[in-house]
Amino acid sequence: MLKLPLKIEGLLVRLRPLKTSDAEDIYKNVKDKIVSQYLSQVPYPYPKHLALKYIKTTQRNRRLSRSLTLGIVPCGINRVVGLISLMNINKQNQEAFLGYWLGYKYWNQGYMSEAVNLMLNFGFVNLKLHRVSANTFEENKISQRILKRAGFKIEGKAINKICRFNKWHSEIQFGLLDSDYFKNEKYYRV
Numbered sequence: 001m002l003k004l005p006l007k008i009e010g011l012l013v014r015l016r017p018l019k020t021s022d023a024e025d026i027y028k029n030v031k032d033k034i035v036s037q038y039l040s041q042v043p044y045p046y047p048k049h050l051a052l053k054y055i056k057t058t059q060r061n062r063r064l065s066r067s068l069t070l071g072i073v074p075c076g077i078n079r080v081v082g083l084i085s086l087m088n089i090n091k092q093n094q095e096a097f098l099g100y101w102l103g104y105k106y107w108n109q110g111y112m113s114e115a116v117n118l119m120l121n122f123g124f125v126n127l128k129l130h131r132v133s134a135n136t137f138e139e140n141k142i143s144q145r146i147l148k149r150a151g152f153k154i155e156g157k158a159i160n161k162i163c164r165f166n167k168w169h170s171e172i173q174f175g176l177l178d179s180d181y182f183k184n185e186k187y188y189r190v
């Protein structure tokens with residue numbers, strides 16, 4: 001079981017494990033094509049029943065220490081409006097993959113930049129990860145800026161890796177090592 005501190009909280013958002021009662025909020029926020037177009041694992045259209053099934057999967061994966069998915073709750077809004085995950089946690093290599101999305105209404109307010117910093121802090125400090133990886137569609141410039149601001153470096157590009165909506169997309173591959181993360185105080189002070 002992945003143990004969490006009492007609070008994972010910044011100035012704008014807090015992160016918390018999902019409850020089955022979050023299903024409606026997750027569905028409402030992820031169902032828009034503008035949100036899921038660059039999320040290769042999320043179906044579009046998004047079937048309503050999938051949100052509850054997904055929450056249960058996140059609870060099981062946390063119990064088994066495989067992945068950690070947390071809901072993003074902005075201050076003053078007592079609802080989950082997006083998700084952030086450290087997936088495929090590999091104990092031997094001390095590695096995990098970062099993924100995230102936010103409901104469209106909540107974009108451009110700095111929520112995800114802060115959520116990424118909070119999650120990285122948890123990953124490097126609490127889980128003692130050596131490396132966090134993240135991939136984005138080449139077209140997803142907003143996400144690439146978030147990763148670069150958080151200290152990630154581009155490590156490669158996989159050409160025409162993903163087929164989404166009958167079109168091939170290249171993938172930009174990012175990585176961040178603990179040594180680089182801890183070198184720069186601005187990244188780990190959320």
Ligand SMILES: CC(C)(COP(=O)(O)OP(=O)(O)OC[C@H]1O[C@@H](n2cnc3c(N)ncnc32)[C@H](O)[C@@H]1OP(=O)(O)O)[C@@H](O)C(=O)NCCC(=O)NCCS
Nearest residue numbers: 035038100101102107108109110111112113136142143145
């Ligand atoms: C990518 C995504 C998560 C970004 O979330 P977000 O919360 O809007 O991101 P942020 O607000 O932190 O940063 C976005 C911009 O807002 C700006 N911003 C930051 N704080 C701000 C504030 N307080 N007020 C206004 N704008 C702000 C940032 O500077 C940034 O602008 P820039 O990239 O031009 O520099 C969101 O667009 C999304 O969910 N997209 C679909 C899913 C997706 O692509 N997921 C990633 C897959 S790899």
